[in-house]
């Protein structure tokens with residue numbers, strides 16, 4: 001299961017009651033993206049909540065793909081955002097705090113930790129492959145990325 005399947009809306013019950021339509025607690029579930037982040041649902045939220053929800057939509061759902069927001073871009077952008085937080089030196093607990101403050105989301109620190117570990121292992125495997133493949137520049141770039149996550 002991808003980390004984006006384990007990212008939830010912090011005040012889900014309150015959101016559902018404001019929007020008056022039920023949708024899953026998972027932030028990246030298809031129905032959540034449709035109901036909460038687009039059009040009607042968004043208009044029914046109180047101002048403070050609307051700001052955070054809009055921030056999320058503008059940051060992660062802003063691509064021009066025809067199947068937006070079901071094109072995979074939102075998940076990819078969110079993964080990149082988590083990795084950037086890690087590169088800034090934040091650990092799993094601090095990352096969970098930041099996504100809560102910025103977007104009213106939460107995830108379990110343990111899930112964030114496994115996601116970061118998996119990312120390091122994936123980069124390591126790609127680095128080995130690039131080395132075997134005779135692509136030293138690519139291997140070096142991957143190593144740089146990996147070291148950024150280990151800081």
Ligand SMILES: [Zn+2]
Nearest residue numbers: 063065071073
């Ligand atoms: Zn897209």
